[in-house]
Amino acid sequence: MDIxxxxxxxxxxPRSRSTVSWGTRTEFIVHYSEGPTTQTVRSIQDFHMGPDRGWADVGYNFLVDVKGRIYEGRGWLTVGAHAPDHNSIGIGVCMIGRDGDATPAALRSIRWLYDEAVRRKGGGLKKLGHRDVYSTSCPGDQLYKWVRAGMPAPGSEDDDMPLTKDDAKLIADAVWRRDEIPAPVADPKNPNWWGQSHLVDHGRRLREILARLDAQNAALGELSKTLAALAADRGQQVDADALIARIEAAIESITVRIDVPDQAS
Structure with missing residues (x-):
């Protein structure tokens, strides 16, 4: 999209400006102007810089109108004036309008700004409404509900934007580490499956199986020697190597079923 x-x-x-690095940015904060959708960005800037506010510039980093047009405010890395104590860490984006005025076009543009911020930062940002960080009704119930739902972009097949790498990692981590399935062999401090539980448990089971196979192979060797000795006592000759090969072939033809005890009950 164009800005x-x-x-x-x-x-x-601007009368003055302060900047931060992307490392400082951790939040993406959505606002509304609480004015008519016909407001111009210049009129909002004039109000913010006027006697009632006296700010150095328009307070937001970006503004979006109901047609989805994106306007550069203070920009990506300039400290804003939109949320006390969160102006350095938060990128403030304002929809021009009141509660209920948000359009699919406006929502798509706000979501695009979020994804672009994540791309530039190279990591995730918390999705917040103004009321999450300050006692206010902003950004209105409609926008706030949308933010809390994860800021889905209207018009896509599943009514959401494709997952970012950061979102996908969080979901994968939650599923992989906290699926709450009791582990067959669990540490008292970790009674449920984690990814490490799978690896540790399977590794232990494989080591037990290998140890049993080694013991069986050793027993087969002793058995073949015993049979050969008995045959020799009777004046018979036995090919010990051929005997072992026949026993091993018979074992390999057997399907072994390993039952995992049910720990859920």
């Missing part, structure tokens, strides 16, 4: 530059919407020059 309308400050020059494109006729921004006033």
């Amino acid at each position: 309308i530059s400050r020059a494109g919407w006729g921004a006033r020059a």
Whole structure:
């Protein structure tokens, strides 16, 4: 998507500005202007820089209108003035409008800004509404419910955006480590399956099987020697190697079933 530059919407020059690195950014905070959808970005900037606020610039990092157009506010790495104590760590994005005014186009653009921020940072950002970090009704019930649902983008097949690598990792970690299936052999501190439980348990079982096979092979060797000795006492000759080979072939033809005890009951 294209972002309308400050020059494109006729921004006033900021009185001052402070910047941060992407390492500082950890949050993505959604707002609404609580004004009519006909508001211009310039009028919002004038209000923020006027006597009622006295800020150095428009407070948000980006603004989005109901048609889905994205406007550059303070930009990606400039400290905003949208959420006390969260202006350095949070990227503030404002939808121009009131509660109930959010359109699919506006939601898609906000979600695109989030994904672009994650791409630039190279990691995830918390999805928050203004009310999550400050006592306020912002961003309105409609937008807040959408944020809490994970900011799905309307129009996709499953009504959501494709998972980011960060989201996919969180989901995989949750499923892999916390599936709450009792482990057959569990540590008292970890009674449920974790990925490590699978590996440790399977490794233990394989070592037990290998030890049994080694013991069986040793027993077969002793058995063949005993049979050969008995045959010799009777004046008969026995090919010990051929005997072992026949026994091993018979064992390999047997299907071994290993039952795992049910620990769930």
